[in-house]
Amino acid sequence: MIKSIRKRDGRIVQFNSEKIAAAIAKAFRAVGDDPGAIPAKLACKAxxxxxxxxxxxxxxVEDIQDIVERTLIEEGYAEAAKAYILYRQRRADVREAKCYLGVADDLKLSINAVEVLKKRYLRRDERGEVVETPGEMFARVADHVSLAEGRYGCDVEGHRLKFLRMMRDLDFLPNSPTLMNAGLDLGQLSACFVLPVEDSLTGIFDSLKHMALIHQSGGGTGFSFSSLRPKGDVVRATGGVASGPVSFMRIFDTATDVIKQGGRRRGANMGVLRIDHPDIMEFIEAKERPGILENFNISVAATDTFMDKARSGGEIQLVNPRSGEVTGSIEAAELMNLIATSAWRGGDPGIIFIDRINAAHPFPAQIEATNPCGEQPLLPYESCNLGSINLSRLVERGELNWDRLRDLVSLAVRFLDDVIDMNRYPLRQIQIATMQSRKIGLGVMGFAEMLIKMNVSYSSPDAVRLAEEIMSFISAEGRAESARLGQARGSFPLFEQSKLRRWDAMRNSTVTTIAPTGTISIIAGTSSGIEPLFALAFVRHVLEGARLLEVSPLFERAAHARGFYSPELRAEIARKGSVQNIAHVPQDIKDTFVTALDVPPQQHVRIQAAFQKYTDNAVSKTVNLPSDATVSDVLNVYNLAYDLGCKGVTVFRYGSRSQVLYLGNLETLPGCKFCG
Known part of the structure; x- marks a missing residue:
């Protein structure tokens, strides 16, 4: 009787015949058959x-798999045998690619996940060689973050194991700097920072220095340049004239270009300017020339007054922030059209609804800027720790497991609060401001894949309903956990000055944020944030000169089950990215497997608004527009986003400028290129 089996790495482990039966059942399902009891019988023969x-x-392992192949063929199951052989070959290709990358993958992650981890996350020795597996990375993070539990007399080891399990299972992942730096000398764990920019040469270059330190530690920075005097204004100290906010932004951009965040990724910035700043028109068009402000996302801070006048008619006054004097006026509708036209051409600027942000903020102090992707409004010197729950892993038999979600929310809030205590802050001012408010931002990823597993179209009203239900649940459970932590550990220091003082206690002034999860969603093997799938298939470079066609596993599974899968279909999807114009794909499959450009712009906005309704901070979401969209389409998106309660909105017209994602592109990464 076989008791042991030799793994590919040489380890001898206990033999489990149930794994053979499961693999055979998967092969039958891949060709659309319901195997019933057949896999168990074939496993016994093998x-x-x-x-x-x-x-x-x-x-x-290979010996056993060879025997399974022969058994399937000898017993007359040729199609299942073919599926099993193809699966083995794909797994061999994946192992070869990972070997080429030089990473020992102990968690069986995707090639893309391993490649991202190697480039940005895994610990290296002094020679630059990777000396950590993905599992060891998660253990390093759990070891470090759980130490905070000891400060409050709690079970360090118990929470270490819980933190480790939810990360290894890919149910929850924290933002990139936590994965990169926890337990290492750098120790900076936050993704989001906002720095003030004062209207003086000393103040400007202090901010530049502080930005450099944050980028070096792996964080991204947001700035409001609204306090800087406009171009041509007097500079009394020298008798000269000011060059204006945009010129100083170029200095920040150039400095960012030469600093790699934490030695692993380039810096990222958000630049914000108020709609009533005299230089607003130059700011709106600042990124239209190639090569300018490439390390910045830019957003216009639009007031409620501006939005009202842009639609009903009227002028807004332009005010010199140095003197408070009105320097001119402009038709609000004309300015709105300029914003929409520039965004139509290249995606920038975005709009943040600054009055709405401040109305929802728990403190009287006024927010002026956000982090690079716009989901985290912060006061000057504040930082925030983000993390996301993988919704796609919580679907069981077509339904969301609400009990598992509740447990994950509670554990994730605790984890993020511990990160605040275990963080090593790049500036003393940041440590003080962060500890005063203890802001965290728990969000989600895998929303699109969750919908697919539940047979719900992203374009449907049911998707909007689910978005509201899920975020309402996360918000309520997350706030309840923060209240429990507040009672046990003490409320955030500014609690009595906040709008949350009606509670008995509260540990964190904000609890929820929807981040883009650009790279952590790759690690988790799921869709980015709350975005729809960008495409159903990609061709990626692997190995030297080799290419690997990747089709959505969920789509492949559905196509096999429904009997319309073929190699030709794979190739056609890779060319088109979508199935909407492929004739022999059933309509219900087309409805379920919609991609970003298949989803109407209005539905993108409705999904964003549904999540925003129950999110403390803000929501990172791109409203994708087809290449033939018009400026009027962009204006319609702005108006709908404002009417539905969003705190900001970003549009991107396909092909309007260089972008991270392309249909048919050979190397593609989903999500915002700045936030992780």
Whole structure:
């Protein structure tokens, strides 16, 4: 009787015949068959054959798989055998690619996940060689963050194991700097920072220095340049004239270009200017020339007054922030059209609804800027720790497991609060401001894949309803956990000055944020944030000169189950990215597997608004527009986003400028290129 099996890495482990049955069942389902009890019977035959062959030795994994192949063929299941062989070959390709990357993958992650981890996350020795597996990275993070539990007399080891499990299972992942730096000398764990920019040469270059330190530690920075005097204004100290906010932004951009965040990724910035600043028109068009402000996202801070006048008619006054004097006026509708036209051309600027942000902010102090992707409004010197729950892993038998979600929310809030205590802040001012408010931002990823598993179209009213239900649940459970932590550990220091003082206690002034999860969603093997799938298939470079066609596993599974899968279909999807114009794909499959450009712009906005309704901070979401969209389409998006209660909105017209994602592109990464 076979008791042991040799793994590919040489380890001898206990033999489990149930794994053979499960693999055979997967092969049957891949060709659209319901195998019933057949896999168990075939597994018994394969085990009998293995016992005859390996009476005096330990078989290897490949030996057993060879026997399974022969058993399927001999028993007359040629199609299932073919599916099993193809699966083995794909897994071999994946292992070869990972070997080429030089990473020992102990969690069986995707090639893309391993490649991202190697480039940005895994610990290296002094020679630059990777000396950490993905599992060891998660253990390093859990070891470090759980130490905070000891400060409050709690069970460090128990929480270490819980934190480790939810990360290893890919149910929850924190923002990139936490994965990169926890337990290492750098120790900076936050993704989001906002720095003030004062209207003086000293103040400007202090901010530049502080930005450099934050970028070096792995964080991204947001700035409001609204306090800087406009171009041509007097500079009394020198008798000269000011060059204006945009010129100083170029200095920040150039400095960012030469600093790699934490030595692993380039810096990222958000630049914000109020709609009533005299230089607003220059700011709106600042990124239209190639090569200018490439390390910045830019957003216009639009007031309620501006939005009202842009639609009903009227002028807004332009005010010199140095003197408070009105320097001119402009038709609000004309300015709105300029914003929409520039965004139509290249995606920038975005709009943030600054009055709405401040109305929802728990403190009287006024927010002026956000982090690079716009989901985290912060006061000057504040930082925030983000993390996201993987919704796609919570679907069981077509339904969301609300109990598992509740447990994950509570554990994730605790984890993020511990991160605040274990963080090593790049500036003393940041440590003080962060500890005063203890802001965290728990969000989600995998929303699109969750919908697919539940057979719900992203374009449907049901998707909007689910978005509201899920975020309402996360918000309520997250706030309840923060209240429990507040009672046990003490409320955030500014609690009595906040709008939350009606509670008995509260540990964190904000709890929820929807981040883009650009790279952590790759690690988790799911869709980015709350975005729809960008495409159903990609061709990626792997190995030297080799290419690997990747089709959405969920789509492949559905196509096999429904009997319309073929190699030709894979190739056609890779060319088109979508199935909407492929004739022989059933309509219900087309409805379920919509991609970003298949979803109407209005539905993008409705999904964003549904999440924003129950999110403390803000929501990172791109409203994708087809290449033939008009400026009027952009204006309609702005108006709908404002009417539905969003705190900001970003549009991107396909092909309007260089972008991270392309249909048919050979190397593609989903999500915002700045936030992780």
């Amino acid at each position: 085990v009998d054959a293995a016992e005859q062959k390996f009476q005096k030795s330990v078989p290897g």
